[in-house]
Amino acid sequence: MTTTMKPQAQESSVRRFRTWWNSLPRPQQWAGVIPIVVLIYALPVLNPPFLTTEPNVFFPISMFKASVLVLVALGLNVVVGQAGLLDLGYVGFYAVGAYVAALFTSRDSVLHKLPYLATLPLAMVVTMVFGLILGMPTLRLRGDYLAIVTLGFGEIVRLLATLIPALKGLVGFQDVGHPPGTQANGQPIFTTTNGTAWYWLMVSIIIVILLFIGNLERSRVGRAWVAIREDEDAAQMMGVSTFSFKLAAFAIGAAIGGLSGALFAGQNGFQNNQDFGVNFSVLYLAAVILGGSGNKVGVMIGAFIVSYIPDRFNNLGSQKFLVFGIALIVLMIFRPQGLLGARQRLLAKGRTAYLTLVGRPEQLSSDSALVGEKGDDA
C-alpha cells in the first residue's frame, strides 16, 4: 500500500475521532448509535424548522423518499462499493421490484392478488433471479463492458414496461397495496399520505439490511469482495472463486434494489413506466460516489443529500441536473473518495486482536483501488 493522497494534517481531528470510534468495542459502539437512531426515527415527528421541506413538500413523505434512496444506495453500494462492479442499470432492479408489488396487489392487474407484505420478499426473490439472469452471462466481462451491459439491462426493463401490454405502460397501476393495520378511526395506517408510518417501516428495514450487509462484509464473502475489488486477478490466484462471489454481490444488490422499488410503489400507490430512465441509474450511482463508495455511512449520507436537496429547494426544476453535473466534476477533482471514503481494515475479530497485540488501535487507510491511487495510470 502506498501513501494516501489526501493531506495528512488537514483531517487530524476527524481522523482521531475515527480511530477512537473504531477502537471501541462493538457493544459500546452500538450504545453510542442508539440516540442517533432514535433521533432518526423521530425526524418526521420533530419536523425541525430549518430542515423541513414544507411548505413545498410534506416533510414525512420527503423523509420517506430519502429513506428509499438510502436503501437503493445501500444495495448499489454492495455491487459498486464492495465488489467493485460498475452497474449503470441499477434502476432496472428497482423497477422490477416496483412492478412485482404492483402486479400482485393493484386492482388494475389481472394476476392473482397477494397480501402486500408477501410481495416484499417476492420482489426480492424475483429481482434476485433477474440479477442472476443478468449476472451469469455478463459477470465474466470486465469493468467497462459490464457497465454497458448493465446499462442495456436498465433500458430493456424500461422499454419492456412500455411494450408489454400486461405491464400497462404509461397507464400504470392504481391502488398498489400497503401493509395491513388500521387506525382508531378505521382508516388504514399505511396510506400514501401517512409518510411517517412508511418512514418508520423503511428505517426499520434499513437497520435490518445494514445488520445483514455488515455481517456479510465481515465474513468470508466480504473479504472476497474486497479482494476482487482491489485486484481480481490476484484474488483469483489466491483461490477466491471470483465469479460466484461477484454473482452473489450482484444478486444481493439486486434484491435490495427490488425491495426498495416495492416499498416505494406501496407508498406511492401508483406505478407506471416513468422514472426508470438511465439518468436515475446515474443518480443512484452519484449518491453512492458522493457519500463515499464502499462506506455504508457515507453512502447513506450521500443518498439522503441527493434525495433531500431537490425537495428542500423545490424550485430547482431541471437545473438540479446541471447542479449535480458540476458538483460531480468538482467533487471528483477535490475529493475523489467521496464525503467519507471506503476504509481498509482488518475485519471482524481482527480489530480486537490488533488492539491486544500491538497495543494501539488499528491504523485505517483510505487507500484502495476505488479511492486511492494506483501505480499505473492506465
Add this chain to the structure above:
Amino acid sequence: MHPITLFLADDNSWITFNVPAFKALFWPNTFNGLAYGAIYSLIAMGYTLVYGVLRLINFAHSEVFISGAYAVFFTLSFLGFGPFIPSISLLSLIGDLLLACIAAMVVSGIVAVLLERVAYRPLRKRNAPPLVFLITAIGASFTIQYLIEWWRGATAEQSVIMFKPQAIFTVFGADIDNQQLTIFFAAIVLMIVVDQFISRTRFGRGIRAVAQDPDTATLMGVNKERVIMLTFLIGGLLAGAASLFYIMRVPSGVQYNGGFNLGIQAFAAAVLGGIGNIRGAMLGGLLIGLIGNYGQTLLGNSQWSAVIAFIALVVILMFRPTGILGESLGKARV
C-alpha cells in the same frame, strides 16, 4: 406467410415478428442501415480512440456530438436554411454544407479538448483511479446537456433541411437516395483518413505507443499530454462530421439531450467491435445501424429494436468478451 405473434396472459399481442415485411424491405433497410451505421461508426471511433489511450469511457462524447449538431443548426440557419427544402444551386449547397461541416468539426473539437483540459486532466495529475474518471465523465455529460437546456430550452430546435432525399439508382429493387450515398461515402472517406493517420503518421505512431504502454512511450520521448489532446481532438472532429450527417438525415434532431441515445448506441457499437479498436468501431457502427433498421421492420417498433440490439450485444460479448475484433489500438496489427 403470416406475421408471427406471441401472446401474454391477456389476449393483447405484445410482440409481432412481421417476417413478410422484413423480407420485402430487406434491401431498403440494408441501405438505410448502412447510412445510419456510418454515423454511429464515426461517433464510435471517438469513444474507442479515447478508450484506447486512456482506458476511459468518455461518457460525455455524446455531448461533444450534440455540440456539433448545434453548430450545424446555427450555421445553416444563418445561411438561410430552415424547415423547408432550399432552392439553391448545387454548387452553393455544397459550399454551405462544407461550411456547416467545418463549423461542426471545429465546435465539437473545441468541446472535446476543453473537456479533456477541464475535467480529465486534473484527475490525471492526481493519478485518480478509472471509476473516478467515469463519474467525472457522467458529471460532464450532465453539465453540458443541462447547460444547453438552460440556454436553448428543452424543446427541439427548428428543423434545418439540407436537401431532399431523391432516389439516384436502384439496387436489388431498392432505391438508394442521394443522402444515403453522401453520408456513407463521406463517412467512409473520413474513416479511411483517420485509420491511415493512426497507422502511418508520426502522430499516429505516438497515439499507438501511448495506447500500448504510456510509461514506455513517455520514456521513448512521446509527449503523452499532447497525444491525449490529439486523441480527443480527432474524436471531436469525427463527432462534428457525424453531427452534420445526422442532421442531414434527421433535420429535427437538434435538442439538448438529442445526443444521449445516439451516444449509447455508438458506445454499444464501439464495445461490439472491440473497444479500443478503430476498425472494430467502424464495423460495430455499421452492424448496430443494420440491426436497428432490420429490427424496426421486423418488430414494427423502434423500441423493440433497441431491446434486440442490447440483447445482441450481450450475446456477442458472451462469445467474444472483448468484442468482435478485440481490443487492439496499440497492437502492431493496426
Add this chain to the structure above:
Amino acid sequence: MSLALGACAAKNSSTSTAGGGGGSSAASGPVNLPAVSTLPVPADAANPAGDGKAKCSGVTLAYIGAESGPNAQLGINIYDGVQLAINAHNKANPGCQVAFKKFDTTGDQAQAPGVVTQAVSEKDIIGVVGLPFSGESKATGAILQQAGLVHITPSATNPGLTQNGWTTFFRALGNDNVQGPAAAKFMTGQLKAKKVCVIQDDSDYGIGLASATTQALGSAADSACADKVTTGQKDFSSTVAKVNAAKPDAVFYSGYYAEGAPFDQQLVNGGYNGAFVGPDGVKDPQFIKQAGPASSNAYFTCPCVPGELIPSFAAAYKALAKTAPGTYSLEGYDSATVLLKGIDTGIKDRAGLLNYVKNYNGDGLSKHLQWTSTGELASSTVYGYKVQNGEIVYVGTIG
C-alpha cells in the same frame, strides 16, 4: 422526454410566428376553412368579482401542478388564469380576501404525493385547481378524496380518471373520449376526408385518443396505413412511406407536438399534400416553429377554448401575465371562478365547497359548467383550429 405526461405544454399562443424564411403559407389543405374571430360568450357567464358584498376570512384556494420542469409552461398558463380570477374577486370584495397558494409537482407522479399531502394538511385550503396531468392525478386522487378536498382539473383528459369512484374530482373540459369522435366528425365532415390514416404515439393519451378516433371514423379509417411512433422518435421515414402509399385525404396524429412537428414536416417533404390533423397535444406554437411551412396543412382539435378571442379576458390576462392567454388559461380561470362563487355564498369548509361544486349549474366564460356524479362535464364542446400564416387560428366548434 417527460412530454409523455404533458397535455399540451404551450408556450404562449399568439406571439409566435412561423420560423425561417422561404416557403409561403398558401391556402391550407384541400378544403379552406375560414378563420373565426369571435367566440360566443354566454351572456350571464360567471364573474369572479360577484356582487362585491361577499364576507369571508381565512380561506385559501390552491393550485397544485407543474411550475418548473419540462412541462412548466402548461402549469404557468393555468395558475395565471387562477390568479386572474382571484385578483378580480379580491379587488371587488374588500370583505372577502381569498388567499392563493401554489404547489409545484413538476408534473411528476413520483413527486406529486408529497406535495399534495402537504396541501391537504393545510386546513385553510378548501378548494384546489389541479392537477394538470393525468399521471399525477392518478397518483394523488385518493389523497384528495380522503381529505374531502374538492379539486377541478383544468387539463387532465384521461377518461379513466372519473372511474375511480372519487367524489372530489371534477374536470373542467371534455375527456379524450369526447375529443376522438369530434375529431372524426371534423375530418369526415368539414374536411371532407374519405380516407384517414390514424398514427398514434406510445403514450396513454395517444393510444386512448387514437382508438376513440379510429372507432368513430368507421370505414373512413384505413387500417392499412395506421401506424405507431414512439416518444422521442425523430426519423419517420417508414411511416411516411406507408402513408404516401395509401394516399389518404387526412392524417390524424394522436400524440404530442414534439413528434408531431417533425412527422408533419417529413410527410409534406415526402410528397404528402392532404391535411394533417392533431389533438390538443399537438396544438402548440412550437409545432409551427418546428415544422415550418409544412405546418400550413395542419388542423387541430382541442377541448380548450380559445381564450384570446374573449377580449376582456385576453386584455386582463395580458396585464397580469405579460403574455396572451395560453392553452388552458381560461379553464383555470373558470375553475377558480366556480370555487370563488362558492366561497362568496358563505362556505368556509371543504365539505361545503365540495357540495357546492357538485350541485353547480351555471355558465362559465368557456362553457356551461355542470358535472355528472363522476365529475365529468354534463356536456362538453370541442373546438377546431388551423394553421394560417404561421399562427394558430380558431375555425369554430366541431362537436
